Amino acid sequence: MSHSQQVSRSPVFYDVRYVAEMFGISRMSVYRVIRSGQLPAVRMGGQWFVPARVIEALVAAAEEAARKQAAAAAERVVNGGSDWTPDWVAGR
16 A cells, blocks of 8 residues: 555544644643543554544534434424423423
8 A cells, every 4th residue: 555545544543633623622621531531542652642433423422412402302392382492491
């Protein structure tokens, strides 16, 4: 495999700077979630790297949660008609 073929593949790891940019948060926040264990990462040569699969799993989980929330809200509107107040507002 030539070097140019390797470069054209999707990344396997992202550095902290790139992860921070993706999520619109500071690099310090990324370091904090890494240290807390909420974001799996590996340290190489003094730098932290987050596996691309971890980011993909986070995005997939967020999309699924948003889909479920939207479906639940739509069901409340359809079944309840006039009561479309979010659960957190209604104290449910």
